[in-house]
Amino acid sequence: MRELFKKILLIIIASYIESIFYLYLINIYVIFPITFLLYSFLIYKTDKFNNVIEAFFIGLLVDLISGTYFGTNALLFCLMSYLINLNSNSFKLFSYLQVCLFFGITSSAYVGFTQMILNLYNFSYIILFTSALFNILFCIFIAMLPIYFPRFFSRKI
Amino acid sequence: MARNSPNPGQKILYFLLICISISILYVDIKTNTFSGIKNNFKSVKISSKYLLKSITVDPVTSLIDLLNFKNDLITENKKLKQELDQSRVENYLILNEKNIFKTKDGLDFFLKNNNLDNNFQIAKLKEINPNVFKCCDRHRMFIEIFSDEKEIFSESFVFNNSGIIGQVIDGKKIHEVILLTDISHSTPVKTKSNNFYCNAQGSGKSDYIKCNYNPLVWDEKMFIGKIFYTSGLGGIYPSGVKIGTLDKINEGDVNKIELEIRLIANPISDDLLGVISL
Numbered sequence: 001m002r003e004l005f006k007k008i009l010l011i012i013i014a015s016y017i018e019s020i021f022y023l024y025l026i027n028i029y030v031i032f033p034i035t036f037l038l039y040s041f042l043i044y045k046t047d048k049f050n051n052v053i054e055a056f057f058i059g060l061l062v063d064l065i066s067g068t069y070f071g072t073n074a075l076l077f078c079l080m081s082y083l084i085n086l087n088s089n090s091f092k093l094f095s096y097l098q099v100c101l102f103f104g105i106t107s108s109a110y111v112g113f114t115q116m117i118l119n120l121y122n123f124s125y126i127i128l129f130t131s132a133l134f135n136i137l138f139c140i141f142i143a144m145l146p147i148y149f150p151r152f153f154s155r156k157i
Numbered sequence: 158m159a160r161n162s163p164n165p166g167q168k169i170l171y172f173l174l175i176c177i178s179i180s181i182l183y184v185d186i187k188t189n190t191f192s193g194i195k196n197n198f199k200s201v202k203i204s205s206k207y208l209l210k211s212i213t214v215d216p217v218t219s220l221i222d223l224l225n226f227k228n229d230l231i232t233e234n235k236k237l238k239q240e241l242d243q244s245r246v247e248n249y250l251i252l253n254e255k256n257i258f259k260t261k262d263g264l265d266f267f268l269k270n271n272n273l274d275n276n277f278q279i280a281k282l283k284e285i286n287p288n289v290f291k292c293c294d295r296h297r298m299f300i301e302i303f304s305d306e307k308e309i310f311s312e313s314f315v316f317n318n319s320g321i322i323g324q325v326i327d328g329k330k331i332h333e334v335i336l337l338t339d340i341s342h343s344t345p346v347k348t349k350s351n352n353f354y355c356n357a358q359g360s361g362k363s364d365y366i367k368c369n370y371n372p373l374v375w376d377e378k379m380f381i382g383k384i385f386y387t388s389g390l391g392g393i394y395p396s397g398v399k400i401g402t403l404d405k406i407n408e409g410d411v412n413k414i415e416l417e418i419r420l421i422a423n424p425i426s427d428d429l430l431g432v433i434s435l
Contacts, residue, residue, distance in 0.1 A: 056174045071182030
């Protein structure tokens with residue numbers, strides 16, 4: 001329960017940060033889904049099987065906080081949870097680069113899907129591709145951090 | 158430890174929840190059913206934000222604002238005081254302009270140009286030791302003259318809003334001013350009748366200068382409260398500017414009478430001064 005509250009708090013903070021960054025990053029055609037990436041990372045990092053109901057309700061909570069249509073994030077969080085749980089053992093065989101590519105591409109799929117729902121008439125491929133590039137680079141950057149700062153990242157990403 | 162992949166039961170659950178999500182999404186897009194919940198959430202969010210802000214941020218902000226307001230007031234007050242001092246100095250100059258510019262027909266020049274900056278500079282008091290000023294013989298002060306031009310201010314006279322206080326003797330950026338009360342300073346003074354002239358020596362006491370004269374040479378009757386003016390004979394000070402009143406008469410000798418003249422200008426009363434070179 002405590003773990004769940006911690007997760008919810010982190011998600012709320014990430015959603016707030018995302019809303020701040022959004023205003024600046026959209027000027028360079030980038031959408032950076034921090035909440036989605038954080039939740040994906042939390043599912044990826046955990047050793048236990050992730051509860052699908054938890055993913056669904058956290059998704060609904062994110063929908064409520066971010067003001068998007070109900071079900072958007074619930075659906076995507078459920079799908080992401082399923083994908084990660086399905087490939088949880090396969091990830092151990094992947095290199096960091098492949099894992100980063102996976103998260104980068106799924107986050108750009110998230111961007112594409114949300115854009116299709118929220119911004120269909122102004123759907124922009126530039127935003128989609130620049131966001132994909134940005135998210136992949138961000139994931140690589142995060143994966144590289146423990147190499148340069150091993151003391152701060154005692155656990156393997 | 159290896160993580161378990163979703164079993165068929167969990168897969169069904171995933172499928173069900175994904176279907177529910179899609180249904181909710183569809184309903185929300187088509188019918189806008191959940192707008193009430195969203196609006197309520199937004200109103201709670203906004204009101205709680207305001208409530209939190211009013212409890213936490215607003216008291217701190219108001220305190221900072223209050224402090225800034227006080228600082229602004231102090232700055233404004235200082236600025237106003239400086240402007241007031243400057244206007245007082247200028248008023249003094251305007252009131253005495255006839256006397257000040259008489260020696261070199263500067264009045265015409267002054268009226269033609271109506272530009273005080275030609276001869277008139279504002280200076281700020283930088284340093285004076287009031288203890289030394291009250292006790293000792295050496296009465297000096299240091300001023301900073303605000304002038305863009307590289308003029309030589311030596312032998313310019315210095316005044317504040319109450320009257321002449323001394324003359325510049327040295328300096329480039331910070332100028333040294335010898336005060337009228339300095340024991341090594343002499344001020345040529347006269348009476349209103351122009352029948353009495355004297356070189357008044359600094360007394361070493363604040364506010365007083367001394368004038369020694371031979372009553373056999375100058376027979377004008379002296380009395381307490383008689384007004385003395387600058388004579389302009391030294392070439393430093395303009396003629397006819399009121400400098401002080403007679404405070405004490407010391408008749409020590411038949412050939413020598415000492416007059417103590419109390420100056421009207423106090424050098425430490427203002428920190429903004431005027432400098433004029435004739």
